[in-house]
Amino acid sequence: MTLVQIAIALGLLAIVYGFFTSRQVLGADPGNAKMQEIAAAIQEGAQAYLNRQYTTIGIVGVVVAVLVGWFLGPISAIGFLIGAILSGVAGYIGMNISVRANVRTAQAASKGLQEGLTLAFRAGAITGMLVAGLALLAIAVFYWVLTDQLGNPINDPNNRVVVDGLVALAFGASLISIFARLGGGIFTKAADVGADLVGKVEAGIPEDDPRNPAVIADNVGDNVGDCAGMAADLFETYVVTVGATMVLTALLMSNVPQLEGLMALPLLIGGACIVTSIIGTYFVRLGGGKNVMGAMYKGFLVSAVLAIPAIWYATDVALGGIATEVTISSSGTSFTGMDLFWCSLLGLVITGLIIWITEYYTGTNYRPVKSIAKASETGHGTNVIQGLAISLEATALPTLVIVAGIIIAYQLAGLIGIAYAATAMLALAGMVVALDAYGPVTDNAGGIAEMAGLDDSVREKTDLLDAVGNTTKAVTKGYAIASAGLAALVLFAAYTTDLNAFADKLGLETVDGKAAVSFSLENPYVIVGLLLGALLPYLFGAMGMTAVGRAAGDVVKDVRDQFANDPGIMAGTSRPNYARTVDLVTKAAIKEMIIPSLLPVLAPVVVYFVITAVSPNGAADGFAALGALLLGVIISGIFVALSMTAGGGAWDNAKKYIEDGHHGGKGSEAHKAAVTGDTVGDPYKDTAGPAVNPMIKITNIVALLLLAALAGHGM
Amino acid sequence: MTLVQIAIALGLLAIVYGFFTSRQVLGADPGNAKMQEIAAAIQEGAQAYLNRQYTTIGIVGVVVAVLVGWFLGPISAIGFLIGAILSGVAGYIGMNISVRANVRTAQAASKGLQEGLTLAFRAGAITGMLVAGLALLAIAVFYWVLTDQLGNPINDPNNRVVVDGLVALAFGASLISIFARLGGGIFTKAADVGADLVGKVEAGIPEDDPRNPAVIADNVGDNVGDCAGMAADLFETYVVTVGATMVLTALLMSNVPQLEGLMALPLLIGGACIVTSIIGTYFVRLGGGKNVMGAMYKGFLVSAVLAIPAIWYATDVALGGIATEVTISSSGTSFTGMDLFWCSLLGLVITGLIIWITEYYTGTNYRPVKSIAKASETGHGTNVIQGLAISLEATALPTLVIVAGIIIAYQLAGLIGIAYAATAMLALAGMVVALDAYGPVTDNAGGIAEMAGLDDSVREKTDLLDAVGNTTKAVTKGYAIASAGLAALVLFAAYTTDLNAFADKLGLETVDGKAAVSFSLENPYVIVGLLLGALLPYLFGAMGMTAVGRAAGDVVKDVRDQFANDPGIMAGTSRPNYARTVDLVTKAAIKEMIIPSLLPVLAPVVVYFVITAVSPNGAADGFAALGALLLGVIISGIFVALSMTAGGGAWDNAKKYIEDGHHGGKGSEAHKAAVTGDTVGDPYKDTAGPAVNPMIKITNIVALLLLAALAGHGM
Numbered sequence A, B: 001m002t003l004v005q006i007a008i009a010l011g012l013l014a015i016v017y018g019f020f021t022s023r024q025v026l027g028a029d030p031g032n033a034k035m036q037e038i039a040a041a042i043q044e045g046a047q048a049y050l051n052r053q054y055t056t057i058g059i060v061g062v063v064v065a066v067l068v069g070w071f072l073g074p075i076s077a078i079g080f081l082i083g084a085i086l087s088g089v090a091g092y093i094g095m096n097i098s099v100r101a102n103v104r105t106a107q108a109a110s111k112g113l114q115e116g117l118t119l120a121f122r123a124g125a126i127t128g129m130l131v132a133g134l135a136l137l138a139i140a141v142f143y144w145v146l147t148d149q150l151g152n153p154i155n156d157p158n159n160r161v162v163v164d165g166l167v168a169l170a171f172g173a174s175l176i177s178i179f180a181r182l183g184g185g186i187f188t189k190a191a192d193v194g195a196d197l198v199g200k201v202e203a204g205i206p207e208d209d210p211r212n213p214a215v216i217a218d219n220v221g222d223n224v225g226d227c228a229g230m231a232a233d234l235f236e237t238y239v240v241t242v243g244a245t246m247v248l249t250a251l252l253m254s255n256v257p258q259l260e261g262l263m264a265l266p267l268l269i270g271g272a273c274i275v276t277s278i279i280g281t282y283f284v285r286l287g288g289g290k291n292v293m294g295a296m297y298k299g300f301l302v303s304a305v306l307a308i309p310a311i312w313y314a315t316d317v318a319l320g321g322i323a324t325e326v327t328i329s330s331s332g333t334s335f336t337g338m339d340l341f342w343c344s345l346l347g348l349v350i351t352g353l354i355i356w357i358t359e360y361y362t363g364t365n366y367r368p369v370k371s372i373a374k375a376s377e378t379g380h381g382t383n384v385i386q387g388l389a390i391s392l393e394a395t396a397l398p399t400l401v402i403v404a405g406i407i408i409a410y411q412l413a414g415l416i417g418i419a420y421a422a423t424a425m426l427a428l429a430g431m432v433v434a435l436d437a438y439g440p441v442t443d444n445a446g447g448i449a450e451m452a453g454l455d456d457s458v459r460e461k462t463d464l465l466d467a468v469g470n471t472t473k474a475v476t477k478g479y480a481i482a483s484a485g486l487a488a489l490v491l492f493a494a495y496t497t498d499l500n501a502f503a504d505k506l507g508l509e510t511v512d513g514k515a516a517v518s519f520s521l522e523n524p525y526v527i528v529g530l531l532l533g534a535l536l537p538y539l540f541g542a543m544g545m546t547a548v549g550r551a552a553g554d555v556v557k558d559v560r561d562q563f564a565n566d567p568g569i570m571a572g573t574s575r576p577n578y579a580r581t582v583d584l585v586t587k588a589a590i591k592e593m594i595i596p597s598l599l600p601v602l603a604p605v606v607v608y609f610v611i612t613a614v615s616p617n618g619a620a621d622g623f624a625a626l627g628a629l630l631l632g633v634i635i636s637g638i639f640v641a642l643s644m645t646a647g648g649g650a651w652d653n654a655k656k657y658i659e660d661g662h663h664g665g666k667g668s669e670a671h672k673a674a675v676t677g678d679t680v681g682d683p684y685k686d687t688a689g690p691a692v693n694p695m696i697k698i699t700n701i702v703a704l705l706l707l708a709a710l711a712g713h714g715m
Helices: A003-026 A033-072 A074-109 A113-149 A161-203 A215-252 A259-281 A292-318 A337-362 A367-378 A380-393 A396-427 A429-451 A456-501 A524-565 A578-614 A619-659 A669-710 B003-026 B033-072 B074-109 B113-149 B161-203 B215-252 B259-281 B292-318 B337-362 B367-378 B380-393 B396-427 B429-451 B456-501 B524-565 B578-614 B619-659 B669-710
Strands: A325-327 A334-336 B325-327 B334-336
Touching (some): A003 A074, A003 A259, A033 A074, A033 A161, A033 A429, A033 A669, A074 A113, A074 A161, A074 A429, A074 A456, A113 A259, A113 A429, A161 A524, A161 A669, A161 B380, A215 A259, A215 A396, A215 A429, A215 A456, A215 A578, A215 A669, A259 A292, A259 A396, A292 A396, A292 A456, A334 A337, A334 A396, A337 A396, A337 A619, A367 A619, A367 A669, A367 B524, A380 B161, A380 B669, A396 A456, A396 A619, A396 B524, A429 A456, A456 A619, A456 A669, A524 A578, A524 A619, A524 B367, A524 B380, A524 B396, A524 B619, A578 A669, A619 A669, A619 B619, A669 B380, B003 B074, B003 B113, B003 B259, B033 B161, B033 B215, B033 B429, B033 B578, B033 B669, B074 B113, B074 B161, B074 B215, B074 B429, B074 B456, B113 B161, B113 B215, B113 B259, B113 B292, B113 B429, B113 B456, B161 B215, B161 B524, B161 B578, B161 B669, B215 B259, B215 B429, B215 B456, B215 B669, B259 B292, B259 B396, B259 B429, B292 B337, B292 B396, B292 B429, B292 B456, B334 B396, B337 B367, B337 B396, B337 B619, B367 B380, B367 B619, B367 B669, B396 B456, B396 B619, B456 B619, B456 B669, B524 B669, B578 B669, B619 B669
Antiparallel strands (some): B325 B334
């Protein structure tokens, strides 16, 4: 069995885990008829939305696949389609489990907290393992077929099938994921904000009240946004990170004797961590108390600690001894297997630190959330001011962690070191996604308990389970964006390496065998590129926020209309038309997701051609500006995404903190102000912020593809 | 008369204009005794605040002056002190005129709109001309003494007295200005937000009601923040921009025969535009209607159009013929006087476009403000969401304008072209500051009219005058940040040029006579520097926002306490203790301004030494990371500042738009939501946002000084 085949086997293990665990989950008691009826409505809405979303994305996907095939050949087109389809599949299956687990979690919670936790967490774990497993399989199988089966070489500069194929695969995953993240994000927050505005604020009925026509849409949103959108996003992050590491390895180290092992190592690390993640899931147990977060962290910690020897062993095997020294002759840098191991360990440490920092900024026990809650006492305005201040501040520590990570990894093993740190971060994705996908299940479970009129004690338990969901959701986003920053740097390195390799074909002059493209900050076109790149996340964020506001306004009008036309709804005698609201949000979300998603696809192309046209140096400055655009997107994107996701989480939990009885509790003026903050934070943390993550990477991947197309691969 | 002496004479003309116009303003009728009593209270509070602020800044200033003297010699220390003191003087005099013109404007408005406009605008014009005149005089006289009187050469690489002196002068101006902008910004918004929260929201009394103990503090804030702080800021922007242009000229063009004329040209352009600005002030007339904004623009347009032949003539004189070709032998680039003229014209066009874009994003007639007003109908949350969306979006067009400006100017005349575009932008500062400084005068006039119980018709007129103030204030900030972006690029160019010139003294290796410092984006320490630089505006913004929130909370407590202890205040029978609130805000603002202001001073030093210590390449990477830090601050700072200032202005005018009778008008639910948005926008647009402008430049200047100190100048 080759190393790649081992990785494939470990990937399959994740699928097997998913299959058996889903049988356990689906075999659980789905509760009474009323509960099942509500769950069916949510299920139906989610299904309808995803069908329509993926139909729309499918049309875009086919067009792009044809373009990829035209410019880069059929294998790249196939890679693109694999990435695209599996990204969709990951989201689809995750959502399907989630909408079935919600009602069963509500039922299980009526027996006890541990029972509810087990069921909801298992549902999350299925999504988590499917995301990690499918992502690993996508790359490993595709790579295995291209090399072992079709016999394409890795280190022949004139045969770029493998590298281009991997980049196209990543592009497919990213493109679908930005649509899913943004579409799902607009859906979930339009429904959430709309339902809150018209329900809580205007009609004065509580959250999840069945009289609110938008209540099913709100619950559907949790599944299509927080579950399906997130799963597609993490699938993309995984594929891009591991893929970028392999691409960079192929480009930089084509001349080292250990090339084959080095190509397989990222896959092996991914496979090894799937095993440790599966083991970790069995350690998520309360152990007597009510510390749900503690139970989660126990599982994560087990996965991470076991990953250390697993990665050591994988490295040892792949390089034929951990002490093996790899010397890149083109650059003269060298590193040992041990250096790569340290870089991977660094990735695990970064993951731990990011989780810790995110918890500090979004948990109810610490200064940031408490300061927002306190500021709510003096009104809506001061709540929002303090929330914005926290969201700005929350970028500082993660940035310092990322900076330290870059410096240490680079000193250990150069650019490859950064790539391994990012790969190790993503290797734990199965466990991290499990923690996150748990959130929408418990959120829905609470909603179903409320709507089905279950005993208050059930709602109390689902609330306990759900409170943790806010933090784990924020944690995943921080983790995704931090790893995206590192992965994007790897993509940028691939871009510059490729530029040098294809200088001749691109018609660029060369100096000492390198393309005469000045990436120096002294080149004004670099500054222009940095500015334009930095603008993209802002513009993208503006579009996302506006879309939520507009769609939420439509929801408000629809609900008002339903209330006005049928007074029986508020009286509780007639059933609201839930499907109409779901349908309305569906259409709005799909319409609104298109243009912002195309922004990162088109911007690199436009910037390259415009700068090439206007600069006296032509393409040399076009490529310089394009490279700078990539870095500009990364640098500005990290800050925009971190501030939005952390700020949104903090606002949400500040509201929860007040609802727990602080500063006057539910119904107080402080609570009203906190609800405003929570509403503001919604599109911040669930629409605009997380979608910046795939956006950063699409920009980088499109640049790589543009470069390949201009160099005339596959033609 | 030499060219520099002509510039000095034109600078003195501005002072003469200020002197005579202030006699006109002070000679106007100061109204009845009640009005004078209120005005005296504001005057007293503003005076007390500025005295304490400048005492505190003075201590910091003396310490820094000693450090500058120690590392860079006595002349640099003197330059620093001149910049620092005159920056303070500009703010001080502006505030003094403003607090005397407010009551006279209220009185004049009782006669007619034109009378009120004339008085308020003249008061603004005094501040404007003093800012431009003092800034021009500071540089011109200092330069004249150093060269003509003390005989220091400009183009001797071993005698850096002139260059270091100019940089130190700019540092003095910037350092004082960041304190003044931030201290004044915290004061004005803490008082404003605090007064609104406790007055409008809690006690239900209107704005500017004399029963509110914070009302005088609020009016004081307009003067110390929007007038004195803004004046210091624009003084700094002027000095840094013109100074940086001269420094870059001295560094890049030491070998061209036209050096002397080129050094004088920025001063001449500044002087010429003072004349056109003074002429422009006489064109600010209503001409029958009520279009106050139109009257303002008429004045601006006259100044800008007249500036075109003036700059042409100045360039012709300075270069001995506009067609003179200047060739920089070190880089081989060449440009003609005509190219510099086109770059200057470009600066004027950029100014016009920025004004137009800012008006679009903050004026009540366009989509952005209307969309926020409309979103207010569905509540506080949607108002804030839409406002944030607009603030993100508002960065796009200015960025495109800046990018186009960089490309065109660079193609015309390289880095010097960018410097001339920035210089021409700043040359109109006298007129732009006049439009802005008019704002606090009319704002106060309205307050005084209200508190003194003048006829409603007077308040109507001051409201008409004041509405324009919101837009002109936003315009100035957009203008300042756009020019700061260009000026900072010039400073960055000076940094890299200096690095090459002093490579030997800094112990750096050289390649082809240039320092072997890699500013390439492929160098990870460059990425580290960019990330850390991008972080600074976020951290700075967080600190500013938190400070306002905290200080406003103190105001709320103080006012509640006054109401509780003396029920006569609300009944209107006893006078609140205004001075106590003023004193409290004064202390809070001064305490809060220190740490954020030191952030940009210390960050470059820390980053240089830490990276030098950890990188295997030592100082080469230290300087690379430091350079990248400078660009990171510029790139991220432009977006943070643009989004905050435009968003804040849009929120403010959305409230005004609703108050004008749209979406339910005053007192409606939409209005309440709009008040929340306005409160959120306050620290955005008046504290954190504008202070980013001096912050960007301090970081760059400190880097230049650090480099000079490390190279051992003056020792």
